[in-house]
Amino acid sequence: MVDVFDIYNKMERNNILLSFKGEITSDLLTSILQIMENKMENMQEEPKMKKKVYNVLVECLQNLYHHLDDSSNFTGDTNRSAIFMIGKLDGKYSIFTGNYILNENINGLKARLDEVNSLSKEELKEYYKKVLNNGEMSLKGGGGLGMIDIARKTGEKLEYDFLEIDNKVSFFTLNIKVSQQN
Amino acid sequence: MDKYAIEGTPKTPSISFDLNGGVLEIKGRSIPENSIEFYKPLVDALDKYSSAAKPATTVNVQLEYFNTSSSKCILDVFKKLEGINKGGSAVTIHWHYEEDDEDMLEAGEDYQAIINVPFKMVMVAE
Numbered sequence: 432m433v434d435v436f437d438i439y440n441k442m443e444r445n446n447i448l449l450s451f452k453g454e455i456t457s458d459l460l461t462s463i464l465q466i467m468e469n470k471m472e473n474m475q476e477e478p479k480m481k482k483k484v485y486n487v488l489v490e491c492l493q494n495l496y497h498h499l500d501d502s503s504n505f506t507g508d509t510n511r512s513a514i515f516m517i518g519k520l521d522g523k524y525s526i527f528t529g530n531y532i533l534n535e536n537i538n539g540l541k542a543r544l545d546e547v548n549s550l551s552k553e554e555l556k557e558y559y560k561k562v563l564n565n566g567e568m569s570l571k572g573g574g575g576l577g578m579i580d581i582a583r584k585t586g587e588k589l590e591y592d593f594l595e596i597d598n599k600v601s602f603f604t605l606n607i608k609v610s611q612q613n
Numbered sequence: 614m615d616k617y618a619i620e621g622t623p624k625t626p627s628i629s630f631d632l633n634g635g636v637l638e639i640k641g642r643s644i645p646e647n648s649i650e651f652y653k654p655l656v657d658a659l660d661k662y663s664s665a666a667k668p669a670t671t672v673n674v675q676l677e678y679f680n681t682s683s684s685k686c687i688l689d690v691f692k693k694l695e696g697i698n699k700g701g702s703a704v705t706i707h708w709h710y711e712e713d714d715e716d717m718l719e720a721g722e723d724y725q726a727i728i729n730v731p732f733k734m735v736m737v738a739e
Contacts, residue, residue: 461624563684563727
């Protein structure tokens with residue numbers, strides 16, 4: 432028997448507003464965004480904060496959506512699913528995502544995240560413009576602009592972890608914080 | 614074709630392009646998963662327009678949200694406009710942003726720094 436109460440308590444402690452585990456589809460993204468927009472409306476969130484959270488949500492969710500496309504061929508059906516959670520504690524929103532990643536792709540992703548985390552606000556602005564103007568547009572997304580944009584809009588470091596599952600795949604988790612002052 | 618228009622959806626903006634009047638408007642949200650597919654018809658329409666552009670071309674961009682995948686496509690649209698401006702039609706891009714939306718203002722300034730076309734930043738009261 433699944434310990435539902437345990438899951439409930441863990442979510443309650445982190446004040447999770449919405450969570451989802453499963454396959455990430457385009458329709459699902461539309462629904463999650465609509466639900467979160469309504470929730471923030473009902474919570475009478477400040478327009479500025481609402482916009483920031485919405486923007487960051489779009490990038491996080493679309494990262495998941497596009498990434499699942501990549502790894503689905505290798506990791507089998509069950510691994511197509513991902514987890515997404517958003518919570519609000521002490522006036523700060525936290526967005527958590529988790530998805531499988533091929534081990535061979537870890538170094539590239541880690542290097543990109545570390546690069547973004549090493550840059551100041553002003554450097555991020557320049558880096559964004561450089562990638563926007565010179566970067567190759569991929570069919571799937573902004574070609575690496577997403578993480579730069581998230582770091583720029585939140586003013587926070589991207590917290591991440593890779594949990595090795597076996598010699599083929601790992602589970603990648605990302606925690607993005609959005610607070611008022613930035 | 615003297616008018617190109619598409620209606621907005623929760624993930625894509627409304628686009629209205631009056632080729633006779635030389636006025637292009639992009640309004641709403643631009644957060645589709647596949648932006649290239651969405652923006653290609655507009656880029657094609659601009660290609661056609663460039664061969665018979667009006668003396669002046671006015672562009673109004675009023676976006677509430679746009680994702681990074683759209684940001685590349687918007688740059689492509691602006692690059693077409695840069696070419697049209699070079700070709701002799703005086704292009705002005707009016708970039709609208711809501712009063713408290715510094716991120717949107719900054720996004721407009723990013724484009725302004727990259728694209729060689731006059732930009733006007735227009736603040737919209739909420």
